[in-house]
Amino acid sequence: MDWPRGFGGLCYGGDYNPEQWPEEVWKEDVELMRRAGVNLVSVGVFSWARLEPAPGVHDFGWLDRVLDLLHTGGIGVNLATPTASPPPWFGLAHPDALTVTASGVRLTHGSRDTYCVSAPPYRDASARITRALAERYRDHPALAMWHVHNEYGTWCHCDHVAAAFRTWLQARHGTLDTLNDLWTTSFWSQHYSAWEQVMPPRATQYLPNPAQTLDFRRFLSDEMLDCFREQKAVLRELTPDVPVTTNFVFGDWVPVNQRHWAREVDLVAIDHYPAADPPAETAFGADLARCWSGGEPWLLMEQAVVTYTGPRMVPKRPGEIARLSLSHIARGSRGAMFFQWRASRGGAELWHSGMVPHAGQDSRIFREICELGALLPALREATLAPVEAEAAVLWDVESGWALQSPGLPSTELSYLDAVRQAHRVLYRHGVTADFAHPSADLSAYRMVLVPSLYLLSDADAENLRRYVEGGGTLVVSYLSGIADEHARIRLGGYPGALRDLLGIRVEEFHPLAPDAAIPLSAPGGDPVGTATFWSEHVHLEGAEALAHYGGAPGTAKDTGTAGATGAALAGLPAVTRHRHGSGTALYISTRLTDDTYARLLGLEPSPLELVRRGEWLFAINHGDDGQVVPGGLRLPAGSHAVQKMREI
Numbered sequence: 001m002d003w004p005r006g007f008g009g010l011c012y013g014g015d016y017n018p019e020q021w022p023e024e025v026w027k028e029d030v031e032l033m034r035r036a037g038v039n040l041v042s043v044g045v046f047s048w049a050r051l052e053p054a055p056g057v058h059d060f061g062w063l064d065r066v067l068d069l070l071h072t073g074g075i076g077v078n079l080a081t082p083t084a085s086p087p088p089w090f091g092l093a094h095p096d097a098l099t100v101t102a103s104g105v106r107l108t109h110g111s112r113d114t115y116c117v118s119a120p121p122y123r124d125a126s127a128r129i130t131r132a133l134a135e136r137y138r139d140h141p142a143l144a145m146w147h148v149h150n151e152y153g154t155w156c157h158c159d160h161v162a163a164a165f166r167t168w169l170q171a172r173h174g175t176l177d178t179l180n181d182l183w184t185t186s187f188w189s190q191h192y193s194a195w196e197q198v199m200p201p202r203a204t205q206y207l208p209n210p211a212q213t214l215d216f217r218r219f220l221s222d223e224m225l226d227c228f229r230e231q232k233a234v235l236r237e238l239t240p241d242v243p244v245t246t247n248f249v250f251g252d253w254v255p256v257n258q259r260h261w262a263r264e265v266d267l268v269a270i271d272h273y274p275a276a277d278p279p280a281e282t283a284f285g286a287d288l289a290r291c292w293s294g295g296e297p298w299l300l301m302e303q304a305v306v307t308y309t310g311p312r313m314v315p316k317r318p319g320e321i322a323r324l325s326l327s328h329i330a331r332g333s334r335g336a337m338f339f340q341w342r343a344s345r346g347g348a349e350l351w352h353s354g355m356v357p358h359a360g361q362d363s364r365i366f367r368e369i370c371e372l373g374a375l376l377p378a379l380r381e382a383t384l385a386p387v388e389a390e391a392a393v394l395w396d397v398e399s400g401w402a403l404q405s406p407g408l409p410s411t412e413l414s415y416l417d418a419v420r421q422a423h424r425v426l427y428r429h430g431v432t433a434d435f436a437h438p439s440a441d442l443s444a445y446r447m448v449l450v451p452s453l454y455l456l457s458d459a460d461a462e463n464l465r466r467y468v469e470g471g472g473t474l475v476v477s478y479l480s481g482i483a484d485e486h487a488r489i490r491l492g493g494y495p496g497a498l499r500d501l502l503g504i505r506v507e508e509f510h511p512l513a514p515d516a517a518i519p520l521s522a523p524g525g526d527p528v529g530t531a532t533f534w535s536e537h538v539h540l541e542g543a544e545a546l547a548h549y550g551g552a553p554g555t556a557k558d559t560g561t562a563g564a565t566g567a568a569l570a571g572l573p574a575v576t577r578h579r580h581g582s583g584t585a586l587y588i589s590t591r592l593t594d595d596t597y598a599r600l601l602g603l604e605p606s607p608l609e610l611v612r613r614g615e616w617l618f619a620i621n622h623g624d625d626g627q628v629v630p631g632g633l634r635l636p637a638g639s640h641a642v643q644k645m646r647e648i
């Protein structure tokens with residue numbers, strides 16, 4: 001299906017919330033949108049209370065006028081179903097459909113996303129408003145795409161959820177005996193003798209069961225996906241040729257398995273808000289979106305014109321809005337969209353940014369928005385060929401969930417940190433990488449990095465073995481292959497599922513204190529870098545050591561346990577290599593610095609972001625110095641070029 005309907009070029013625009021403004025502003029909006037080159041806006045994302053001010057009473061007049069105005073201005077509409085924010089009357093009429101926290105607190109309306117996806121009244125009301133919208137606008141010429149809901153990702157622990165969770169568990173595990181076995185309920189007297197005893201992981205006295213919490217996340221993802229499917233079915237029935245999407249949000253709190261969801265949407269769309277290191281994080285988010293979309297084009301649905309660093313909202317540097325948008329487009333996005341068109345003057349996000357800032361059109365931001373809008377139409381041709389990636393980083397959201405369980409050998413473990421580092425090292429050294437699931441065909445990649453892939457099924461481990469046998473280079477780092485898909489430890493030594501392939505056996509983990517650093521040395525004794533964060537007692541069982549823990553007493557910087565650890569591991573392997581079939585499997589038992597990691601992979605730093613697509617090259621200079629693109633073109637600081645290879 002072509003998306004958005006009727007679009008040949010790249011999409012440019014953002015969330016448009018006209019209901020927050022008097023009607024006289026709408027005309028100016030459309031005028032400014034035209035000036036900026038905007039061609040698509042997401043409308044109605046949180047408009048339920050305006051569309052249905054009382055149960056069953058609809059008010060579409062204002063939205064009719066908005067859509068007509070946009071259409072007259074030549075702007076397409078990505079029309080949202082408003083189900084991410086039910087009106088106050090809904091919660092008062094159906095208190096059982098409001099979210100219940102793990103501690104049993106029932107939330108009240110007053111923000112957004114306060115509903116339970118398992119509550120029948122919510123599901124019914126969502127289907128009704130979706131049908132009413134689709135019936136109203138099915139033939140409207142501005143309708144280009146459906147934007148279902150917004151950033152699915154809510155948690156609830158109420159009785160509706162408990163019932164739905166049990167049904168899901170029955171379908172997944174069959175019998176209660178199997179569930180008892182897979183959840184190891186023999187521990188702490190958790191054995192269930194009837195399905196009614198099984199609960200969502202509500203607040204409890206001490207550590208919850210990790211298999212239960214992992215299954216609960218899987219359930220929430222599937223349950224929300226059912227909601228999405230229900231709305232999509234209504235939209236398909238009434239508007240069969242209009243594509244349907246929803247916007248995925250990043251964050252390790254999100255109980256959504258995007259890989260499963262991606263099969264159900266007509267296009268993958270992401271919201272992306274880098275915080276600490278915008279260029280590297282942008283490449284990370286964009287490459288992940290391309291993985292979810294199976295290499296097909298996808299869409300950056302939201303980004304901001306400022307950087308939300310966490311504590312502060314910081315203006316983007318001059319030209320950064322364009323550079324990051326271009327990075328998304330180079331990596332597969334068919335356009336650049338923002339949250340939001342016009343910065344709000346009230347409401348919870350009154351300080352969130354807009355393409356038209358509080359200062360209005362006479363502003364640096366709006367000028368840069370217009371410049372970017374003018375640039376995009378010429379880029380379409382360069383986005384037709386697929387992105388070329390020579391390496392892959394394995395990504396499995398369920399491993400990330402499992403690494404958030406309580407009771408792990410370190411509370412400081414972060415799947416995202418490990419994956420981000422692997423990707424960042426490739427990115428900073430000019431290697432375009434795909435993300436791939438451990439079950440994917442990896443044969444096209446020269447190198448595959450496996451950061452902290454804690455859960456690994458037998459079938460996926462076998463897939464990795466085949467990749468190496470066929471000549472690939474697999475680079476596995478600490479805490480991979482530890483548990484099966486039910487989060488049960490594989491016995492006999494770590495990294496259980498990958499021991500033979502790596503030719504090693506790990507006997508003990510030695511997590512390091514935050515300030516600890518153990519020197520690493522090459523077999524001849526030369527220093528080769530530093531181990532931080534994590535270390536392990538590795539035995540060679542067929543592999544050779546590429547680096548050893550130094551760690552003679554006193555060489556570790558840490559004065560506490562790391563000193564002892566450094567000594568305990570002194571002379572033992574830290575990084576290993578094992579030839580297998582026609583390929584090689586490396587193991588990194590610690591967190592290397594980015595430089596050491598890159599040296600191990602034989603990579604040279606690249607000061608430019610370079611992405612190849614067929615005969616086109618995207619080159620972006622995020623730095624403060626001029627650089628030269630391979631082929632001789634000079635790129636001044638902060639600039640970018642998209643050119644045919646033979647022209648450079």
Ligand code: GLA
Pocket residue numbers: 150151271302304339349352
């Ligand atoms: C998310 C949401 C938007 C808005 C922005 C704020 O991406 O989808 O509704 O809250 O963040 O930047």
